[in-house]
Amino acid sequence: MTTTSAPDERPSVAMREEAYGALRASAALWAGTSVLITNQRGQVLLQRVTYRPTRLLPGGAVDKGESPAQGAAREMEEELGVTATVTRGLAVDWGSPAGRTTPPAMKFPGELLHVFDGGVWDAEQIAAIRPRPGEIDGINFVEPAELPALMSPGDARRALSALRARINGGGPAFLEDGLPIAPTVLDRVGVLRTARACHHFPFHTHPAPDDLTVRQSWVWAFAPDGRVLVLLEPDTGAACLPGGTPEPEDHTDPETTLIRAARKEAAAELTGVRYLGYLSDLGERCARVRFAAVLTSLGPAPVDPATGRTYVRILATPEQALELFDWGPPAAEQLRRSTRPAAS
Incomplete structure (x- = not known):
């Protein structure tokens, strides 16, 4: 045989x-x-x-x-x-x-x-x-x-x-x-080889109080297929959302900040921007503002003028995106609110 x-x-x-x-x-x-x-x-x-x-x-x-x-x-x-x-x-x-x-x-x-x-x-x-x-x-x-x-x-x-x-x-x-x-x-x-940012701050859905300085304005930018834009730092693998810190040219308007920053650091064009709320960082007495928006286009990857690096841009499902951050329940709440109808 x-x-x-x-x-x-x-x-x-x-x-x-x-x-x-x-x-x-x-x-x-x-x-x-x-x-x-x-x-x-x-x-x-x-x-x-x-x-x-x-x-x-x-x-x-x-x-x-x-x-x-x-x-x-x-x-x-x-x-x-x-x-x-x-x-x-x-x-x-x-x-x-x-x-x-x-x-x-x-x-x-x-x-x-x-x-x-x-x-x-x-x-x-x-x-x-x-x-x-x-x-x-x-x-x-x-x-x-x-x-x-x-x-x-x-x-x-x-x-x-x-x-x-x-x-x-x-x-x-x-x-x-x-x-x-x-x-x-x-x-x-090399995602996850460096420590994830830990933002376990209280999330509030009302406007940020006037006595809190807006330190950060980030956006959950949704592509037509429901995925969100995430930026990865090329040298560390650390993940972040599009957006940035206010500049004088923004005239203290957080929505203007995120539109400008998303365009400069990720060549991302947004529409339908909607306020979700803010995170209160009591240690700094500041507000970290969060928005949702529709991602309409991505141009060629630019060099971020603030860091001199070119981010690696990925589209991830909301569930995948949450695993790239250590943001806890507030991040899940932001995503839940971002998928609600605008009239809700």
């Missing part, structure tokens, strides 16, 4: 099953699985383990006879005390022997590591975690930008690539030593 030829043989040569099995076994790889879980602020769950100094996503080796998804569910139950299933893959990583330092006695052949989406956990789900005694010292939710300092280099690259793949919303990313073989714009710019 014969099987189909091995890839490196002449097509006319057939192999016996035993020889073919031995050939495939000689190229066998380890298989690993992990789960990426975030809280409602977009912070990533990491485990402190007893057997290594760096932190890990929940996960481990795939046992004989189980699928990577089954292994991920088993590891969550064993390590976190949580019963759950995983159905969405975020990344498959080829961990090469050259990309990892292992003791020679292990004869590490390379590993295929699967990263699954564990979802966004609320306070009740987080409270139900019971770390496995003797193996898991504890868990923390950390900012994505902190991953390289807390994890091994390959693990951090893989986790960030998987998180970007989740934000992109397409299929799983295919990685080699943690880096995508087909990088998206989020990968190329």
